[in-house]
Structure formats: structure tokens, C-alpha cells
Amino acid sequence: MFKNLARLARFAAPIALAALVSSIPADAQKPKANVVNSTSAPLKLNLTSDTTVVSACSNSGTPQVRLTADAVSPSGNPIKYKWTTTGGTITGDGPVVTWNLAGLKPGYHKASLDIVSTGSDGECNAFSSVTVLVNECAPVRPVCPAVEISCPTAVVMDKTLTFTSRYSGGTAGITPVYNWTVSAGSIVEGQGTDTIKVDTTGLAGQTIRASLSLEGYNLECAADCAVSIPVPKATSRRYDEFPDITRNDEKARLDNFVIELQNDPTSTGYVIVYPGKSSKRGEVQHHAARVVDYVVNARGLDQHRIVTLVGRSRNELSVELWVTPQGATPPNP
Numbered sequence: 045m046f047k048n049l050a051r052l053a054r055f056a057a058p059i060a061l062a063a064l065v066s067s068i069p070a071d072a073q074k075p076k077a078n079v080v081n082s083t084s085a086p087l088k089l090n091l092t093s094d095t096t097v098v099s100a101c102s103n104s105g106t107p108q109v110r111l112t113a114d115a116v117s118p119s120g121n122p123i124k125y126k127w128t129t130t131g132g133t134i135t136g137d138g139p140v141v142t143w144n145l146a147g148l149k150p151g152y153h154k155a156s157l158d159i160v161s162t163g164s165d166g167e168c169n170a171f172s173s174v175t176v177l178v179n180e181c182a183p184v185r186p187v188c189p190a191v192e193i194s195c196p197t198a199v200v201m202d203k204t205l206t207f208t209s210r211y212s213g214g215t216a217g218i219t220p221v222y223n224w225t226v227s228a229g230s231i232v233e234g235q236g237t238d239t240i241k242v243d244t245t246g247l248a249g250q251t252i253r254a255s256l257s258l259e260g261y262n263l264e265c266a267a268d269c270a271v272s273i274p275v276p277k278a279t280s281r282r283y284d285e286f287p288d289i290t291r292n293d294e295k296a297r298l299d300n301f302v303i304e305l306q307n308d309p310t311s312t313g314y315v316i317v318y319p320g321k322s323s324k325r326g327e328v329q330h331h332a333a334r335v336v337d338y339v340v341n342a343r344g345l346d347q348h349r350i351v352t353l354v355g356r357s358r359n360e361l362s363v364e365l366w367v368t369p370q371g372a373t374p375p376n377p
Contacts, residue, residue: 085118091157091172098145101181106146109176113139113157121163129155143176150180188265189214191258195269201276202246204232207254207269208239214265220258227253227270249275278372280314284365288320288331294363295338301365302343310370313339316353316377320361327361328354335363353377 091113098107111134115123127134131153132145143155156173189211196205211220224231224240228250234240242252255268283304284297305313315335319328332352339345355364355377366375 087123087159087161087168087170088114088116088118089157089159089170089172090114091174093143093155093174093176096175097177097179099179099181100148100150106144107148107178109143109145109155111141111143111155111157111174113159113172115139115159115170117161117163117168119161119163119165121161121168124160126158126160127155128158129153145176145178148178150178152177184215186215186218186261186263187213188261188263189220189258191256191265191267193254193256193267193269195254195271199271199273201248201274202244205229205242205244205252205271206239207242207256209256209267210238211258211265215261218260220260220265223257223259225255225257227251227255244273247273249273278369280366280368280372280375282364282375283367286363288361288363294335295342297365298335298338299343302339302345304367305345305349308367308369311349312368312370312374313345313350314353314364314366314368314375315350316355316364316366316375318355318358318362318364318377321357321359323357323361331361331363 091111093112094110098109100107111127113125115125117123123139125138127137127141129143131148132143132155134155135142135144145153152175154173154175156171159170161168190213191209191211194208194210196207199205207224209222214220222236222238224235226240226242228247229242229244229252231240232243240254242254244252249272251270251272253268253270256266258265283301286294286297289297301313305311315332317328317332317335332354336347336350336352339350340347351374353375364375364377368374
């Protein structure tokens, strides 16, 4: 009998244990474990920049980029921000920072963000980055300054002229080189400076043009200015004077007089006969007529180019020969 009971117990024990286990709730049957983020939703991170291209040129201002991180922790846990870059500096340590790229070489540069959120359910991380291009400066195009030359106003024949220049604007940082040229005369002072002096000896009636080239801009930066040298005022001049000489001597004097008039076809010859105190009536008119007859009929001078005048009485009869250029005031005996 006892043997049958022992055999029965061996078969009944497993059945009872199985019945006991089946009566425990299902969730209580699973073992508990601490697994990081096993039940937490992942962090959300969106990283943006206000621009993706900046310039390295100094005249464009400091190259800066505003970085904005849109980070969300679904569990509501605090978020820590860690910014790093391949160059430049970051100002700020929160979700919005400023990236200063001053001094960086042209090319692409990266800013990276690593965020961490820690809570009771563990630690979560997220990572993102943005790339910004630093553009090389375009070559600065040279610009000519505005160049002006002040011409002299009081121009006197055979006197030194002074030309003065000034400039404004143009490419910054350039020290110009002054190079002057003149169309006539010679520069006697000031070459290489903003003011020159020019010798005008013997240039009456000519125009002098002073030209200035401002070198150093790799451009033709020039200006010029011109002045006219006045012609001396035409005046009558006494060519010859002689007393009552022999006819042949008088003819020789008149020959030279005619040649002088022929050298300037626009001039007029004046013959002034001064009567002597002992001159006879009509002697002056006779002498003047004799002179005109010779220069017109013997030497072929146009009679309209010869004028006779009678001067005041002198001790002895005398004759003056005058050459009067066109526009000059005739002699007044």
C-alpha cells in the first residue's frame, strides 16, 4: 500500500506545481531589468543657420552665423548643449548661439551640436551639424580719383607759370605718383609733386598744355589744363631817321625801308618829314612826294601802304621812317 502511495506522489507533484504557476498573473511572471532608454522616446533635434555662406572680406563686416537648435525631450527632461566647430568661436551655450568665423581661410567649415537629456529613465543623446562656406574676397577693382588742375590766371609773356593739382577719392591705401608733362616750355620745378613751375621764355602767342598722370592705380588717371601766352601788343616803331642827305644816300635808306615793309605784308609805312626853320615853302611836301615816288614807282610798294605826315618844325629838315604793324597805333608826330 505504501509503495502505491509513493508512486502516486511522484506523479502528483509536477501536476500540482504546474497548477500553482498557472494561477500567478502573467505580468508578475516577467523579471524586472534597468535598461537605459528602454521605454523613453528619442530626443528630437533640428539644427539650422541663418546663412550658409559668408565673406572673408574685411569690408563686409565680421563674418558671423546665427545657429539655432530646435531640441525636444518627449519626457520633458532638461537638455544640455555642447557646441564644437572646426574653426572659429561660438558665443553662447544654449539653443541659440553665434558662430564667429573671422580669420578663417576660404572654404567649408562645420559647427556641430551634441545634446544630452538625463532623467529617471536614463540618458538620451542626439547629434547634428551644419556647414558654412567662407567665400574668398574678390579682387578689389582699382578706382581712379577725381583729378583737377588749377591753371594760372595771371599769364605774362616770358614769365614762369605755376600749375597746381589736387585729387579726391579713388582706391584707398594707394599713394599716387605725380608725373607731369607739358606741350611747350620746360618744367623747372616740382616734377613728382602736386605743383609744377614751367619756363615760358620765347613762347609768346603759343598755348601751353600741362598734363598730369596720377600713377599707382593701374589705370589712366589723368587731367590737363591749357593756357595761352599773350602776344606782345603791336606798336609802331621808328625804323630809321636821317637829315636832308644826298639823293643816293636817301635811296639806300628807302631800299632797306621797303624790304622791312615787305617782310610784314600787313604793316604800313609812315614817312614823317620835319621842316627845318630855314625850309622854304613847299619844300616839305616836295620831299615827301619824292620819297613816295621812289618807294612806289621804283621799288613797287603798294601806294596804299605808305603814308606821309608833316611833323613839327625842327632846327633842320629831317625824315623819320616808321613801320606800323596791323592793329598798332600809328605814330603821332
